[in-house]
Each structure stands twice: as C-alpha cells, then as structure tokens.
Amino acid sequence: MVTATIDAPPQATPRPQRRIVVADELGYCWGVRRALDIIQDAANPEDRIAPVGDIIHNPQVVERLRQRGVEGAGSVAEAVDRGFSRVAITAHGMGPHLAKEAEAAHVELIDTTCPLVTKVQRLAQKLVRQGYFIVVYGDAYHPEVRSVIGWAGTSKALAAKKMADLPWNAKRGEPSPGKVPPPRKVAVVSQTTKNIDELMAFAQELQALVVPEGGEFRLCNTICEPTSERQRALKRLVERDEVDLILAIGGKKSSNTARLAEVGNKMGVTSYHIERPEDIEEAWLQDADTVGVTAGASTPDDVIEAVVAALAAKGYAPPEGGIRPVDPDYVPAY
Numbered sequence: 331m332v333t334a335t336i337d338a339p340p341q342a343t344p345r346p347q348r349r350i351v352v353a354d355e356l357g358y359c360w361g362v363r364r365a366l367d368i369i370q371d372a373a374n375p376e377d378r379i380a381p382v383g384d385i386i387h388n389p390q391v392v393e394r395l396r397q398r399g400v401e402g403a404g405s406v407a408e409a410v411d412r413g414f415s416r417v418a419i420t421a422h423g424m425g426p427h428l429a430k431e432a433e434a435a436h437v438e439l440i441d442t443t444c445p446l447v448t449k450v451q452r453l454a455q456k457l458v459r460q461g462y463f464i465v466v467y468g469d470a471y472h473p474e475v476r477s478v479i480g481w482a483g484t485s486k487a488l489a490a491k492k493m494a495d496l497p498w499n500a501k502r503g504e505p506s507p508g509k510v511p512p513p514r515k516v517a518v519v520s521q522t523t524k525n526i527d528e529l530m531a532f533a534q535e536l537q538a539l540v541v542p543e544g545g546e547f548r549l550c551n552t553i554c555e556p557t558s559e560r561q562r563a564l565k566r567l568v569e570r571d572e573v574d575l576i577l578a579i580g581g582k583k584s585s586n587t588a589r590l591a592e593v594g595n596k597m598g599v600t601s602y603h604i605e606r607p608e609d610i611e612e613a614w615l616q617d618a619d620t621v622g623v624t625a626g627a628s629t630p631d632d633v634i635e636a637v638v639a640a641l642a643a644k645g646y647a648p649p650e651g652g653i654r655p656v657d658p659d660y661v662p663a664y
C-alpha cells in the first residue's frame with residue numbers, strides 16, 4: 331500500500347522583532363544647551379534679539395525662538411535696520427569685528443559663544459604670537475571657522491579640509507618650478523565638530539610637507555569632547571547591537587550630524603542624515619530590523635522623540651529606557 335504524504339505548508343521564517351536602539355550620547359551638547367539657556371532667559375517679544383546667523387542649526391528650534399522674539403539677522407547693520415536693539419553672538423562664535431560693530435551701533439550684545447569655541451579662538455591667537463601659520467581644519471564657510479580665523483587676526487591663517495585646499499604642494503627644501511613649499515612653522519587647529527580620524531589623516535599629510543629642513547609642525551586637537559563622545563557612542567552602538575540602518579537626526583546645516591552619518595557609513599552600516607520623521611523613506615526600512623538612532627549636538631529631544639515615535643508606528647519596539655537622560659551637572663573638559 332502506498333501512503334500518500336502531504337507536504338507541510340512551508341513555515342514562514344519568523345521575523346526577528348523590529349526594534350530601535352539609541353546611542354547613549356546624542357542630541358543637544360553642553361554648549362548648545364548653554365547658548366539656548368542664555369537666549370531664552372533674555373528673550374522678550376517686546377525687546378527682540380537678533381542673533382547674527384542661525385542661533386542653532388536646527389530649523390524647528392529657530393522657529394520656536396522666532397515666536398519668542400528671537401530672529402536671525404545677517405549682520406549688525408541689518409538688525410539695526412530691522413529695528414532690533416539687541417544682537418547676539420551664536421554658540422559658533424564670531425570674529426572680533428562683531429563686538430565693535432555692536433558698540434558703534436549702540437546695540438546691546440549678548441554673547442553665547444560656546445567656551446570650547448572661545449578656547450580655539452584664544453589658541454589661534456597664541457599660535458600666531460608664537461610665529462605659526464595657522465591652518466584651521468574645517469569648512470571655510472562655517473561661522474565657527476570664520477570666527478577662529480577672525481580672532482587669529484592675521485593673513486597667515488586659512489581654512490582647509492583637504493590638502494588640495496592648501497597653497498602648498500611640495501616638501502620644504504624641495505623647490506622646483508610650479509611647486510610651493512609650506513612656511514617653516516605651521517600649526518593645525520580643528521573645527522570643534524570634525525572627525526578625529528580624518529583630522530589625523532590630514533595632519534599627517536601636511537606634516538610630511540612641513541618638517542623637512544627644520545620645519546616645525548603642531549597639531550592641536552580641538553575637536554570638542556561632546557562631539558567626540560557622540561561619535562564614540564555611535565561606534566559603541568554599532569559594535570554592541572546588530573544595527574541594519576542608522577538615522578542621524580539634525581538640521582541639514584548641522585556639520586556634526588553629517589559627521590555622525592559619515593561615521594555610520596564608514597562602519598559599514600547604511601546611514602542617513604535626516605531632519606525630521608517625514609524624511610524617512612519606506613525603502614530604507616525594507617530590510618532593517620534594528621534601526622540605530624543618533625542625533626547631532628543641535629537636535630532637541632522632542633525631534634528625536636518624534637523620529638522614535640514614527641518608527642514605533644511602523645512596528646519598531648521603542649528603546650528600553652527611552653533616550654538618554656540629561657546630566658545637568660555635566661561640564662566637558664576644556
């Protein structure tokens with residue numbers, strides 16, 4: 331007798347639970363919190379304040395501050411034209427010209443420069459006094475970089491983020507037609523929000539041009555502790571959890587958020603820089619069971635929470651314990 335066997339229907343492979351994991355350091359840094367506290371304490375819709383430039387690289391916060399009488403202006407002159415009697419320096423800092431312009435225009439100046447940026451400005455001045463040509467490793471257009479060059483107060487300072495941005499293309503002691511060697515003393519400081527590995531690689535290449543024939547080279551690692559800590563926390567997250575996708579949340583102009591997405595991609599995890607929950611594309615989530623979340627130094631908690639909520643609505647288990655609690659007593663080393 332032949333017994334017919336009936337094949338069991340194929341079992342669907344159980345899908346691992348989809349979940350969200352968050353970096354243990356993310357979002358607002360100490361310097362941004364401090365700047366916002368200063369501005370919010372001073373805010374008064376009857377006596378508006380004009381930060382020169384964005385008070386923070388986050389459009390949601392900029393809009394909230396606008397409702398409290400804090401509205402960016404391109405310059406002191408523009409603020410005066412628009413009827414402001416108070417102007418502010420943002421956490422990124424400004425060159426010394428701004429205080430002089432405010433004084434000349436008889437407007438009150440509120441300074442929210444992050445002390446970690448002030449440290450770089452002072453260091454640049456000291457290096458100039460010691461005879462160094464200053465290279466600021468960073469984005470030439472960024473207000474912080476421009477402020478450091480402004481405080482250096484010399485024509486012997488420039489911004490660069492790759493060797494091709496520099497006017498030098500030969501080692502010292504090897505002059506030849508069309509080749510320009512660097513000066514004898516060169517010092518590098520960094521924009522506070524850059525990536526340490528990239529800074530080191532840049533510095534090594536430059537050092538090789540400077541040190542022959544008695545040249546002096548100094549590298550000052552001025553990447554701030556909160557920035558480094560956010561990048562390290564993301565690395566820890568990738569090493570600890572099997573993350574399939576990383577979302578780095580922050581304003582499109584936020585340099586340190588862009589760095590976080592770069593760190594994730596370099597570690598082999600597809601990473602996107604998003605500004606808000608609406609930026610998440612369905613296709614990204616297709617094969618992503620575990621989504622890692624991080625956020626730049628100017629991203630408020632409620633925007634991070636909105637992204638977590640949007641993922642939860644798509645079936646992802648929220649992170650145990652929520653996003654990191656703020657330590658009100660934390661002050662970074664500087």
Ligand code: SF4
Binds near residue numbers: 362523555586
């Ligand atoms: S990123 Fe660093 S330097 Fe910039 S405001 Fe925050 S703490 Fe200050």
